Amino acid sequence: SALPEHLQETIRRRNEVLGPGYALNYREPVEFVSGHGAHLIDRDGNDYLDAYNNVPCVGHAHPRVVEAVSKQMAAVNTNTRYVQESLVDYAERLLATFPEGLSKLSLACSGSEANDLAVRVARYHTGGEGIIVTRWAYHGLTREVASFSPTLGKGSPLGPNVRLIDPPDPRLAAPGSTLAEHMRKQVRDAIDDLERHGYRLAALVTDCAYSSDGIFTDPVGYMTGVVEEVHAAGGVYIADEVQSGFARLGDSMWGFSRHGVVPDIVTMGKPMGNGLPISGVVFRPEVCEEFGRNVRYFNTFAGSSIPVAAGAAVLDVFEEENVQQRVLENGTALRAGLEGITHGSPYVAEVRGSGLYVAVEIVQDPESLEPDRARAEDVINDMRHRRVLISGTAKGNNVLKIRPPLAFTSADVTRFLETFAEVAKDRLQAG
Numbered sequence: 001s002a003l004p005e006h007l008q009e010t011i012r013r014r015n016e017v018l019g020p021g022y023a024l025n026y027r028e029p030v031e032f033v034s035g036h037g038a039h040l041i042d043r044d045g046n047d048y049l050d051a052y053n054n055v056p057c058v059g060h061a062h063p064r065v066v067e068a069v070s071k072q073m074a075a076v077n078t079n080t081r082y083v084q085e086s087l088v089d090y091a092e093r094l095l096a097t098f099p100e101g102l103s104k105l106s107l108a109c110s111g112s113e114a115n116d117l118a119v120r121v122a123r124y125h126t127g128g129e130g131i132i133v134t135r136w137a138y139h140g141l142t143r144e145v146a147s148f149s150p151t152l153g154k155g156s157p158l159g160p161n162v163r164l165i166d167p168p169d170p171r172l173a174a175p176g177s178t179l180a181e182h183m184r185k186q187v188r189d190a191i192d193d194l195e196r197h198g199y200r201l202a203a204l205v206t207d208c209a210y211s212s213d214g215i216f217t218d219p220v221g222y223m224t225g226v227v228e229e230v231h232a233a234g235g236v237y238i239a240d241e242v243q244s245g246f247a248r249l250g251d252s253m254w255g256f257s258r259h260g261v262v263p264d265i266v267t268m269g270k271p272m273g274n275g276l277p278i279s280g281v282v283f284r285p286e287v288c289e290e291f292g293r294n295v296r297y298f299n300t301f302a303g304s305s306i307p308v309a310a311g312a313a314v315l316d317v318f319e320e321e322n323v324q325q326r327v328l329e330n331g332t333a334l335r336a337g338l339e340g341i342t343h344g345s346p347y348v349a350e351v352r353g354s355g356l357y358v359a360v361e362i363v364q365d366p367e368s369l370e371p372d373r374a375r376a377e378d379v380i381n382d383m384r385h386r387r388v389l390i391s392g393t394a395k396g397n398n399v400l401k402i403r404p405p406l407a408f409t410s411a412d413v414t415r416f417l418e419t420f421a422e423v424a425k426d427r428l429q430a431g
């Protein structure tokens, strides 16, 4: 169907003025003027179900966040070079969600900046340069972080100090070998190869949801051996919780906790301020001590009063609304519903995920597991046409990425599944 005229005109003007690299979601792009919970409203008053945006984690325009930010904005915004009790309160509250040993917080403004700082500190602490990431990882946009973000494509080369390993997809383990053995060997081989090229290991960096690799949240448990290898080589383990943090995976506040390991450094961002730019790096103190003594790190906007007010309001809502429990319940219902709808489809290899991070892998046939990008993109656009927003991920963009605001309710689950069932009838049935 044709786009509304005003939308076409805005897109035309957009193309005139915006710099390179801007893409729009969906064949029928859309503009929203307001939102609440997991719902977005367009200019004509149509209600869309947002099953994609992880940033407004407690819900679009959550009144608690709006009030906290407005109040702070009307009072003052100062930076971290002034004493600010709200910053100290926030750091204490956030750190209380981490296991013992992870006890120092630095703030930044984006996930990229958080990872940039994390890796700088890791290099400083270890004296190594080598970085290991998964094969189709994304960790951010600074030059440093882009050098270990293979999703950025040909125009953005990987560093010579970067090695890639498989994501934890149990189907990649050799016959007779466990996922834990496979992952450990991948890391060991990467470390050996780095050393052969003159690089000592600085860090293994993993997104605990493996979002861009295709979303692999289970099974858990393989990280113990992986982290042992990293430490034995003198490196540190950096858990990138930009996607998996803040209870996204339902059964814990942080993705790494599910694996029973404690990282040396943890980075977080996106949902942290429900849309205000605030990100963080949490360290074991011994890892960041030297860096702190010798390197000046001042990030103008980071940790200033307004984003901190947003971050604190998010933690308030987590407590008041018992967000994690809601994620667990609604996520389980969502996955079960999707399994029911796609059961027996020759085009669905797997429904997987945890909490409110759900993947549906679309393939050409269930034997070869050859990605079916075109079919996945048809499903995504059909869903959007029916006003339910999802996206795609993995190298073949063939994995449906279902990752709603954590405000997703059981009524939202029902609406989602009803819409998905209609689309599946057209796109995912045999023949």
Ligand code: PMP
Pocket (backbone or CB within 6 Å): 109, 110, 111, 112, 113, 115, 138, 139, 140, 141, 207, 211, 240, 242, 243, 269, 270
């Ligand atoms: N790490 C991961 C796992 C991410 O998904 C992203 C963003 N997609 C980033 C880091 C970078 O965050 P930002 O866009 O806030 O810089």
